[in-house]
Amino acid sequence: MAEMKIADIRAMSPDQMDDAIVNLKKERFNLRFQRATGQLENTARLREARRDIARIKTIAAQQRAKTK
Incomplete structure (x- = not known):
């Protein structure tokens, strides 16, 4: 999954954002295991996944604040 x-992200519904976060967290978990066992080839993907999660959470918070 690319960045x-x-x-x-803004086009996503809140449910889609939640699903994307769950998927990214699972991917990040798997990437951490790959790194620990020396199988991870693209180490930058860990950083991208972490930042994608933060990006989605930030936009979700902005949208929640806007609706209040």
């Missing part, structure tokens, strides 16, 4: 774009 997520802001426009793509």
Whole structure:
């Protein structure tokens, strides 16, 4: 999964954002295990996944604040 774009995230519904976060957390978990066992080839993907999670959470918080 490539880095997520802001426009793509803003187009998501809150449920889709939650699903994306869950999927990214699972991916990050697997990437950590791959790194620990020396099987991880693209180490930058760990950073991308972490930042994608933060990006989604930030936009979700902004949207929640806007609706209040």
